[in-house]
Amino acid sequence: MDELIHVFSPVTVKSLTVRNRIVCPPMNFNYGSEEGFVTERGIAFYRNVAEGGTGLVQVGACAISPDSLVTTNQIRGDDDKYIEGLSRLFRAIKQAGAIASVQLVHPGKLIHSPKPKPQVGPFPPGPILPIQPRDWNREELSRVKNAFARAALRVKQAGADMITIHGAHHYLLNELMSPYFNERSDEYGGGLSNRVKFPIEVITEVRKTVGTDFPIVFRISGSDFLEGGLTLNDIKMIVPFLINAGIDVIDVSAAGRVTYGSTEDRTFPSKKWGPACNVFLATGIKEISSVPVICVGNIWSLEQAEDILANNKADMVAMGRALIADPALVRKAKKGDIESIMECKHCNKCLYFLHGQPSMSCPLNSNL
Numbered sequence: 304m305d306e307l308i309h310v311f312s313p314v315t316v317k318s319l320t321v322r323n324r325i326v327c328p329p330m331n332f333n334y335g336s337e338e339g340f341v342t343e344r345g346i347a348f349y350r351n352v353a354e355g356g357t358g359l360v361q362v363g364a365c366a367i368s369p370d371s372l373v374t375t376n377q378i379r380g381d382d383d384k385y386i387e388g389l390s391r392l393f394r395a396i397k398q399a400g401a402i403a404s405v406q407l408v409h410p411g412k413l414i415h416s417p418k419p420k421p422q423v424g425p426f427p428p429g430p431i432l433p434i435q436p437r438d439w440n441r442e443e444l445s446r447v448k449n450a451f452a453r454a455a456l457r458v459k460q461a462g463a464d465m466i467t468i469h470g471a472h473h474y475l476l477n478e479l480m481s482p483y484f485n486e487r488s489d490e491y492g493g494g495l496s497n498r499v500k501f502p503i504e505v506i507t508e509v510r511k512t513v514g515t516d517f518p519i520v521f522r523i524s525g526s527d528f529l530e531g532g533l534t535l536n537d538i539k540m541i542v543p544f545l546i547n548a549g550i551d552v553i554d555v556s557a558a559g560r561v562t563y564g565s566t567e568d569r570t571f572p573s574k575k576w577g578p579a580c581n582v583f584l585a586t587g588i589k590e591i592s593s594v595p596v597i598c599v600g601n602i603w604s605l606e607q608a609e610d611i612l613a614n615n616k617a618d619m620v621a622m623g624r625a626l627i628a629d630p631a632l633v634r635k636a637k638k639g640d641i642e643s644i645m646e647c648k649h650c651n652k653c654l655y656f657l658h659g660q661p662s663m664s665c666p667l668n669s670n671l
């Protein structure tokens with residue numbers, strides 16, 4: 304379609320060319336095996352999204368250590384035994400012409416551990432987990448940093464084109480950056496330059512491990528949407544530190560776990576917030592960013608994506624639930640077959656973790 308000229312223009316990240324500006328954002332569907340292996344069900348979704356024409360496919364949260372699981376059946380990257388399954392996953396994405404990334408996560412305070420143990424974290428108790436955590440000591444943080452780097456190397460060995468570090472959604476790196484969570488009194492707490500120190504160390508360690516040519520995406524919440532938390536202005540001060548440390552793309556999401564499922568939630572914004580409701584965060588960051596910026600949040604159609612790109616509000620556009628409802632929407636739009644696109648109905652049934660469901664499903668997509 305001629306009018307989607309910006310959507311269908313390629314973008315370059317380091318030596319990689321992404322065929323268009325549409326991104327599948329990282330989404331953890333709990334489709335892994337109980338031991339954290341990739342399954343055929345997981346591969347099938349990403350293959351469909353890649354064959355459906357999406358430019359960049361970011362596989363959802365991959366655990367970096369046995370204690371960094373967010374959900375029960377999450378894929379893992381903390382052992383060489385996971386490399387073979389991850390290779391099959393990345394191959395399926397790349398064979399269909401998309402660029403493959405995978406998000407590496409440590410949830411911090413929000414740990415789901417197969418072997419429950421005392422909660423630790425750099426934050427005061429929040430509304431979700433009424434547990435008094437203790438500060439993580441330097442050894443624990445050092446262990447997490449090394450786990451990020453080793454997992455990054457494994458996914459590179461497995462054939463990923465790039466990696467995405469999860470620094471958003473009130474998870475560990477977000478918690479350390481945010482004054483809402485971080486009450487430390489050591490070199491990782493206090494002023495902004497201290498709070499950003501650990502994410503910088505993680506990026507530096509990952510960069511050292513994966514080499515200079517391998518692109519690193521950093522996912523950040525453009526605002527915590529919490530009183531006393533990080534605002535867009537704070538994030539605009541933080542991002543230059545992250546770029547300086549070596550990231551190549553900044554992926555701007557919003558808010559996080561503290562507000563998941565509430566009517567005010569901006570991470571999985573409900574219809575009431577309207578289309579493209581979080582794009583202003585990416586646009587604000589784009590003003591100060593020297594690397595490409597991805598926006599996300601309630602982008603429902605490629606026409607909306609085209610408008611965002613044409614007005615220079617972001618460099619790439621991620622569509623999460625729209626791609627769950629119809630993984631082939633990019634290909635269909637390119638062919639001009641707009642009528643056959645299954646449009647997301649904003650029912651949020653796919654948010655299985657809020658409804659006590661074991662894994663993701665969507666009434667519009669019978670292939671899941």
Ligand SMILES: Cc1cc2nc3c(=O)[nH]c(=O)nc-3n(C[C@H](O)[C@H](O)[C@H](O)COP(=O)(O)O)c2cc1C
Pocket residue numbers: 328329330331332363364406469471472522556570571572599600601602621622623624625653654655663
């Ligand atoms: C089922 C589901 C699982 C998700 N899992 C993750 C995740 O693992 N990591 C992450 O950063 N965001 C996750 N997200 C958030 C999406 O990446 C995206 O930012 C969010 O859905 C808003 O985009 P949308 O309005 O286009 O759906 C998830 C979203 C959904 C629907």
Ligand code: SF4
Pocket residue numbers: 624625627628646647648649650651652653654664665666667
């Ligand atoms: S479950 Fe509902 S909100 Fe989620 S993708 Fe499907 S239609 Fe959209």
